[in-house]
Amino acid sequence: MSFIAPLFLLGVLGVAMPFWLHRLQTQSSDRKPFSSAMLLETTEQQVHVQKKLKYLVLLALRAALLVFIALAFAKPLWMNPETLPGPGPDGTHLVLVDTSASMSRDGAFEQAISLARQAVDAAPDGAMLQVFVASTAVREASELSADRGVHLAALQGIAPDPSRLDFGQVMTAIDRLAETMPPPVTLHFVSDFQDSGLPARFADMVASQITSLHVHAPSTRPAVNWSAEAIRETADGVDVVVSGIGGDDMATGVELSLNGTAVGTREISGSGTTVLSFAGLVLEPGDNQVQVEITANDDLGMDNRRYHVMRNTPPAPIPLLTLNRSGLPVTYLSAALHSDPDNAFRIETAVIGEFDTRTLSRYSWLIIDDVGAVGPELEASLLEFVQKGGGLLAFAGQRIATAMRIPVSGHSIRPASTTAGDDQFLSIGQVDSGHPLLSGTDGWYAVNLSQTIPIETHPDDDVLVRLENDEAFVIERRLGQGRMLLVAGGLENQWNDLPIRPVFVSFMIEAARYLSGIEQVATAFDAGATLPLSLVGGVSGQVVDPDGRTVLSLADTTRAQRIELHKTGFYEVYTSQGDYVVAVNTDPRESELAAIAPETMQRWVAAMSAAVEPGETLAFEQEAEPFELWHALLLILALVLIGESMLANTHLTLRTSGGSN
Amino acid sequence: MAALGVSQSTARELLRPEVLSRLKNLDLVARSVVEGFLIGLHRSPKFGFSQEFAEYRSYNEGDDPRFIDWNVYARSEKMVIKRFLGETNSHLMLLLDASASMGFGGPPVTKLRYAQFLAASLAFLASKQHDAVGCMVFDEEVRDYRAPSSRSGKLQSVLHCIDSAEARTGTRFDKPFDKFREQISRRGLVAMISDFYCDIDKLLDGVRPLAWQGQDVVLFQILDEQELDPEFQSNVLLEDLETGEAVEVAPEFMRDAYPQRIRAHIESLSRAAKGVGADHVLVKTGDSLDQALRNYLLFRQRRQ
Structure with a gap:
């Protein structure tokens, strides 16, 4: 028995009340004046016992009443072992069917279903059965029961999906599920047993809770298969990587579509990997949908298409406020942001004093290469800009060395600057790698510093990078x-060598994304992966799948979501931060149809048999659907209440009539 | 009866304790009781009263010449003495128990109030017969005392003594008997009114010397119906009014054993009273007072 709400059990303390009341009742027995006690005799013990018994019964009923009320509110659960599938000689037979993309090869899945049906039919009469399907994850196709009809019906509804199967993950999941099942557990695994599905560690495939493993593989002829393995963007188009097996004497065509329009066709023949170049693609602004389709009628059709998203978004302008347009900081910063593979940002250099602060509203964030050059008017404008949601990346260069405070942020500067010895450099001592800005950067410890601005940090500040002397460097x-x-240092390459270190490039790219509020969105996923939709402004957005159907209900759009990408094709994602398209493809490893080597299979089956000795009783923790006892408790409560009322009423009647004497 | 101006049925009604309880004046109570009682008494062939003629007898030497019926002498030249019924020229001493136990009972009246009615009625009746009437109210001590006297106006003093009695404390019978023996040496009637919750032997220790002294003692035992046949449906804690002792009793005991005990106690008292030459009269607070008065007259008649 377990309790969902143990706090309600405190109500049991209310049992003290009837005890208290009955104690008072005993002390306040009816006293009546009588002329003389000389002829009276104290009541015999038997009468006392009868009276006490009556009151004890009433007391017990009242106490039970309160206990049952408390228990009813506590909602106790009863795990009835009799309703659980107990261990028996026939044990449990699990039928696991591989539904990964490779199983869609010609005729394979029909055979697999047939094999699974045979496994169900072959199970002993009293055995418990359950059917699972496995690709990226293991899912129940039927519930654990001895009714074969249920499992056979479940097998009818199974279909392959474009996801990938990893034997290590599948066996780990099955092993965990088998822990709750009546032993011995026999696993019938129906799969094509692709070699590409083997995990990195062989031990991951060995499930300790499985007593015996029976593998059932559909018989297939040598495969002929072409697959579009990858689409790589080039300067003026794309390269398509096509891989073929078994079709040495066959030829096929490869067609490239851009936003639904065929823009090129190529012919390939024979097996092996081929790279096909498609140039001169004219992209539209935004996300462009690129699709490659192999027109061959090969064994595996799921991998004949590949989808890719080409992003054609102009880089956002970022103002860089400086005193010298041709200074080194401008060079370093421009070069760093230009290195962004997404080319999302473009530096617009503006000289402090000439910058029109009214244009600040056009930008999401800006850079100042030396915050010491900021005057009071510009400081006020920048402060207002930041307070309204803008971002500011400021470097404390040489001009701030003589100041007492940092403009805009208001940080105080200690009088003496931190200076290393003549022939020594300071190093970075601590990096907050958990911060989203720095999680993607590496190489901070290679930075050498000769001088920094000693800044008094505030308790509310996040110090992202500290020097080895514990001074704050990035705040x-x-x-x-x-x-x-x-940043408590300049970019002139005099006080530190940060601008020429590789970490500076990644830092700037991450800082640009961080301050602009734009998260890097992946545009390509494998089938079975999940797409996170973060909740912004109370909405997570909406997703339209490749078939044009909305994935989320209206209610789901107000919650953060993780969308499982089951289908291959283009998913259109609409969020409050912008709209984008992601491409979902079959994992290329599913195209490798080669099976696991026979000796490896033998080793696996042997290892599974050895994992559990015959006749050994496995650990079996019974978990079943709990039965809520409060329904029964309410019934008992009602009976106790009636009993208490009747008994108490009897006492009340006696007392009333006695009082009239 | 013409003085009261009441009919016979009305007079009978006045003998009921619940009616008497509405009368505040004990004098009026006594008068009502006695007059009502006498109305019924005149219809009885057995009883007479002091003013009623009984017989003539020859004058003997030593007789009071005041009682010679000169009308008879004028007609027959015989000197006869006119005798009246009940005329004994005796005195009556009332001993009224005012202990706490006498406060039990009712409604309509407690045992003490009923005893007061009885005592007052006896006093009034005795006074009507020219008997000297005295009164002593006692509990553990003698609370009030009026020596017997037949003087006119003495009756009011006795009635006041009876009326002022209040139920309190315990009971001791030796005190009133000792006091009585100290004060009274003349032979007469002694009526003790009490519930007699006491040791009978100790009571007899007090009554026996009186009997030896030649006093005629009658014990009026006043009990309430609840003492004779108590009814309880559940266990109850009964508290002695005098001692404060609490005894928890079962309804079964009060229904079966207790009535037997109280009746055994009454019989013991009655036998003991006879043993020392005293009379015992059980009076219930629900009874009409005429029965008690009738018993008194019977007793008085026997003593003559």
């Missing part, structure tokens, strides 16, 4: 709705 301060990143 994040939230100002209103926006945030400011402050």
